[in-house]
Amino acid sequence: MALTHVNEKGEAHMVDVGEKPPTKRKATASGVVRMQKSTLDLIVQGGLAKGDALAVARVSGIMAAKKTPDLIPLCHPLPISSVKIDFATTENSVKIIATVATTAPTGVEMEALTAVSVAALSLYDMIKAVDRSAIIEQILLEEKSGGKSGHYVR
Amino acid sequence: MALTHVNEKGEAHMVDVGEKPPTKRKATASGVVRMQKSTLDLIVQGGLAKGDALAVARVSGIMAAKKTPDLIPLCHPLPISSVKIDFATTENSVKIIATVATTAPTGVEMEALTAVSVAALSLYDMIKAVDRSAIIEQILLEEKSGGKSGHYVR
Amino acid sequence: MALTHVNEKGEAHMVDVGEKPPTKRKATASGVVRMQKSTLDLIVQGGLAKGDALAVARVSGIMAAKKTPDLIPLCHPLPISSVKIDFATTENSVKIIATVATTAPTGVEMEALTAVSVAALSLYDMIKAVDRSAIIEQILLEEKSGGKSGHYVR
Amino acid sequence: MALTHVNEKGEAHMVDVGEKPPTKRKATASGVVRMQKSTLDLIVQGGLAKGDALAVARVSGIMAAKKTPDLIPLCHPLPISSVKIDFATTENSVKIIATVATTAPTGVEMEALTAVSVAALSLYDMIKAVDRSAIIEQILLEEKSGGKSGHYVR
Amino acid sequence: MALTHVNEKGEAHMVDVGEKPPTKRKATASGVVRMQKSTLDLIVQGGLAKGDALAVARVSGIMAAKKTPDLIPLCHPLPISSVKIDFATTENSVKIIATVATTAPTGVEMEALTAVSVAALSLYDMIKAVDRSAIIEQILLEEKSGGKSGHYVR
Amino acid sequence: MALTHVNEKGEAHMVDVGEKPPTKRKATASGVVRMQKSTLDLIVQGGLAKGDALAVARVSGIMAAKKTPDLIPLCHPLPISSVKIDFATTENSVKIIATVATTAPTGVEMEALTAVSVAALSLYDMIKAVDRSAIIEQILLEEKSGGKSGHYVR
Numbered sequence: 001m002a003l004t005h006v007n008e009k010g011e012a013h014m015v016d017v018g019e020k021p022p023t024k025r026k027a028t029a030s031g032v033v034r035m036q037k038s039t040l041d042l043i044v045q046g047g048l049a050k051g052d053a054l055a056v057a058r059v060s061g062i063m064a065a066k067k068t069p070d071l072i073p074l075c076h077p078l079p080i081s082s083v084k085i086d087f088a089t090t091e092n093s094v095k096i097i098a099t100v101a102t103t104a105p106t107g108v109e110m111e112a113l114t115a116v117s118v119a120a121l122s123l124y125d126m127i128k129a130v131d132r133s134a135i136i137e138q139i140l141l142e143e144k145s146g147g148k149s150g151h152y153v154r
Numbered sequence: 155m156a157l158t159h160v161n162e163k164g165e166a167h168m169v170d171v172g173e174k175p176p177t178k179r180k181a182t183a184s185g186v187v188r189m190q191k192s193t194l195d196l197i198v199q200g201g202l203a204k205g206d207a208l209a210v211a212r213v214s215g216i217m218a219a220k221k222t223p224d225l226i227p228l229c230h231p232l233p234i235s236s237v238k239i240d241f242a243t244t245e246n247s248v249k250i251i252a253t254v255a256t257t258a259p260t261g262v263e264m265e266a267l268t269a270v271s272v273a274a275l276s277l278y279d280m281i282k283a284v285d286r287s288a289i290i291e292q293i294l295l296e297e298k299s300g301g302k303s304g305h306y307v308r
Numbered sequence: 309m310a311l312t313h314v315n316e317k318g319e320a321h322m323v324d325v326g327e328k329p330p331t332k333r334k335a336t337a338s339g340v341v342r343m344q345k346s347t348l349d350l351i352v353q354g355g356l357a358k359g360d361a362l363a364v365a366r367v368s369g370i371m372a373a374k375k376t377p378d379l380i381p382l383c384h385p386l387p388i389s390s391v392k393i394d395f396a397t398t399e400n401s402v403k404i405i406a407t408v409a410t411t412a413p414t415g416v417e418m419e420a421l422t423a424v425s426v427a428a429l430s431l432y433d434m435i436k437a438v439d440r441s442a443i444i445e446q447i448l449l450e451e452k453s454g455g456k457s458g459h460y461v462r
Numbered sequence: 463m464a465l466t467h468v469n470e471k472g473e474a475h476m477v478d479v480g481e482k483p484p485t486k487r488k489a490t491a492s493g494v495v496r497m498q499k500s501t502l503d504l505i506v507q508g509g510l511a512k513g514d515a516l517a518v519a520r521v522s523g524i525m526a527a528k529k530t531p532d533l534i535p536l537c538h539p540l541p542i543s544s545v546k547i548d549f550a551t552t553e554n555s556v557k558i559i560a561t562v563a564t565t566a567p568t569g570v571e572m573e574a575l576t577a578v579s580v581a582a583l584s585l586y587d588m589i590k591a592v593d594r595s596a597i598i599e600q601i602l603l604e605e606k607s608g609g610k611s612g613h614y615v616r
Numbered sequence: 617m618a619l620t621h622v623n624e625k626g627e628a629h630m631v632d633v634g635e636k637p638p639t640k641r642k643a644t645a646s647g648v649v650r651m652q653k654s655t656l657d658l659i660v661q662g663g664l665a666k667g668d669a670l671a672v673a674r675v676s677g678i679m680a681a682k683k684t685p686d687l688i689p690l691c692h693p694l695p696i697s698s699v700k701i702d703f704a705t706t707e708n709s710v711k712i713i714a715t716v717a718t719t720a721p722t723g724v725e726m727e728a729l730t731a732v733s734v735a736a737l738s739l740y741d742m743i744k745a746v747d748r749s750a751i752i753e754q755i756l757l758e759e760k761s762g763g764k765s766g767h768y769v770r
Numbered sequence: 771m772a773l774t775h776v777n778e779k780g781e782a783h784m785v786d787v788g789e790k791p792p793t794k795r796k797a798t799a800s801g802v803v804r805m806q807k808s809t810l811d812l813i814v815q816g817g818l819a820k821g822d823a824l825a826v827a828r829v830s831g832i833m834a835a836k837k838t839p840d841l842i843p844l845c846h847p848l849p850i851s852s853v854k855i856d857f858a859t860t861e862n863s864v865k866i867i868a869t870v871a872t873t874a875p876t877g878v879e880m881e882a883l884t885a886v887s888v889a890a891l892s893l894y895d896m897i898k899a900v901d902r903s904a905i906i907e908q909i910l911l912e913e914k915s916g917g918k919s920g921h922y923v924r
Contacts, residue, residue: 005280010205016698055517082324117271126159133280139290169546211691236786313588318513359472363825390632425579433468444601478852621881626821629834740773752909
């Protein structure tokens with residue numbers, strides 16, 4: 001077994017997807033921002049967003065999905081067809097769930113994970129003055145469909 | 155207590171740092187990519203990088219630090235004076251540690267956290283074909299110095 | 309009637325265009341930079357461009373069309389197939405007309421409007437030292453074709 | 463009188479601000495998105511934002527202020543110290559007011575105007591499916607302070 | 617004969633490729649960084665890369681290929697399907713060879729040339745403190761295939 | 771002697787310039803696009819630019835100077851204070867000369883070289899349909915001043 005993104009000499013390259021037909025692909029990723037309960041209260045109340053904080057995080061995640069090939073060196077540029085970002089809260093955390101779709105020769109896992117990561121960073125940015133010790137954790141691929149490797153559910 | 159990045163009506167804005175003098179600031183953040191032991195063996199051998207994989211992740215993290223204000227909506231553009239990214243491995247994980255410095259009216263915590271996050275995503279991108287279940291976790295601020303809020307160590 | 313770009317809870321998302329087939333689409337937008345007659349004389353003489361000013365504005369508009377998905381949060385990335393920017397002058401204004409085309413599942417209205425807006429801003433930038441009170445006005449969609457909503461002429 | 467951004471041969475260049483000391487500068491710009499009354503009702507109710515639409519426009523404007531030197535060819539990169547975007551509504555229009563500040567050798571008029579323009583475009587993007595004929599108008603500099611040319615109020 | 621990128625009045629535009637079907641296209645470009653023998657020894661030893669220097673150059677070139685439409689005003693955005701960058705060394709130079717492929721209505725010559733140019737600049741950046749007089753030379757198109765103009769070999 | 775951009779283990783990092791005071795710095799770089807005489811005639815006539823071609827190249831070079839830290843992985847972001855691009859023609863070549871200035875703790879050699887390279891690529895882009903064999907050559911640093919290493923003239 002070997003890494004697909006480096007050749008036999010260990011040199012990085014952008015994998016050739018020119019022989020793969022474009023097909024429908026979808027990926028869902030998630031991640032968690034863990035914070036103090038009092039911090040969460042500044043953002044959400046009774047399950048409802050207070051002010052722009054969650055909207056800012058959502059917009060930053062959607063925009064980041066589009067920037068994925070500019071951030072991740074070996075990612076292909078893809079014609080993203082949709083991005084959706086949801087938030088779910090416990091009493092001291094915000095879970096970020098991003099779903100991205102495309103019709104392309106390669107998948108959108110990285111786009112979904114990048115959307116989650118940047119939305120999490122934006123959320124941290126807004127709470128860091130009151131809760132510097134907040135942590136971003138459990139960024140992972142929940143599910144993907146389409147492509148040769150088929151359907152994956154964590 | 156209230157969020158600094160939204161006003162009393164909950165509207166987001168870029169905080170005014172115009173009255174703060176530029177001072178030396180430094181921040182260190184870290185994060186972990188947890189993977190299968192066999193995956194790690196593809197990247198590192200006896201503590202030494204094999205091929206370009208870690209270099210690609212390092213470069214992507216350094217470049218991402220510079221893109222922070224383009225990714226995080228309410229971050230100020232800053233004249234970064236250094237970025238350093240180190241890797242430490244256990245038998246089934248790679249820890250990414252990023253240190254960023256500047257002389258500016260505001261700190262570089264977000265730059266360090268963004269460098270860590272994007273380096274982690276780039277690493278995941280390179281191993282995902284062999285280890286889709288790898289997880290990015292424990293992205294956090296290790297230490298910061300400079301500015302009114304003073305020295306912070308986790 | 310409801311906004312297409314937010315869901316029933318008011319949350320923004322990038323609309324799913326994955327089920328729409330790519331078709332030929334074209335959009336023309338325009339806008340006006342109104343300035344003093346003496347300012348216009350610095351740029352245009354007898355209907356002919358003097359020096360690089362109009363070329364700079366034209367290039368900035370063409371490049372901005374390509375940056376649309378990076379500027380407008382909920383826009384899809386599109387494979388633009390052409391961009392054309394024309395200028396028409398009256399005695400105290402420059403009208404900017406941009407036409408953009410693509411073959412894609414969604415239209416290029418935003419690309420045409422963004423091209424016009426940025427070309428107008430670039431023109432203002434070059435004249436602002438001599439005519440700070442110049443105004444950008446009447447940015448609007450002139451015409452669009454292709455897609456389910458069909459041909460639109462203002 | 464001549465344009466500052468082109469030399470005597472008409473060739474564009476980025477004006478040399480190397481001899482000018484950095485000073486505090488501020489600029490306020492505004493613009494208007496005119497739409498049908500029924501469209502406005504989808505965004506604002508009783509003066510209160512409904513859902514994310516205004517937040518999306520605000521975030522896009524703040525981010526665009528930071529992209530100004532990447533959009534406007536002859537603009538200098540500046541260390542923006544604050545960006546604020548407000549909305550005021552009449553019964554059929556949204557007025558966008560952006561204020562940007564910096565400490566730099568040159569002003570932030572273009573940053574304020576770019577923030578207004580992109581926020582307006584983002585707003586148009588969200589309403590275009592229900593109100594294609596909406597118009598962006600009256601983008602202008604309201605006020606600027608700092609720098610050799612002094613205080614300007616429209 | 618006339619330039620394709622300007623109209624009969626000499627005005628620049630992005631050429632319309634909307635009538636051309638997407639076909640497979642590939643381009644290879646190369647360039648040379650000439651330096652002192654002692655400088656080359658800092659980067660390469662016995663034909664093997666020492667440290668990250670070549671990897672940094674390679675990554676920067678791959679990422680630059682994706683930025684081509686953002687750098688070259690009249691280039692179309694293209695769905696790049698692969699990028700590969702190789703280095704060949706003589707005793708006092710590094711030759712950079714980039715191959716880019718796509719399936720698109722227009723070719724990837726500019727992407728290959730941009731990858732070479734930026735990889736060369738990155739290499740120069742890393743050696744400039746020890747060898748300021750190094751030169752980048754002979755950036756040229758080696759070969760292209762696909763498209764109406766057919767196969768070209770220098 | 772060792773490369774400044776990698777540490778003793780060969781790992782790349784952005785060099786720390788935090789201890790260096792900002793001083794005035796200037797750099798001039800040049801490069802040549804060699805083409806057929808008949809191609810040059812399409813761009814320049816009697817030493818005068820025909821149409822927008824040279825203006826497009828000039829604008830792209832100015833904009834590229836500002837993108838340098840986004841292209842060259844280990845470059846610091848700098849507050850560029852001026853960019854100037856000149857063209858000199860022989861009977862079968864265009865020489866591009868770029869001069870960039872800043873007040874910063876590090877120099878602008880890379881900004882000047884990047885401006886030249888991208889202006890050259892843009893010029894090649896416009897002539898490639900009529901002269902695919904054109905070559906970009908002799909990209910080099912002509913002169914730099916400011917900083918600890920002092921004045922350098924090639």
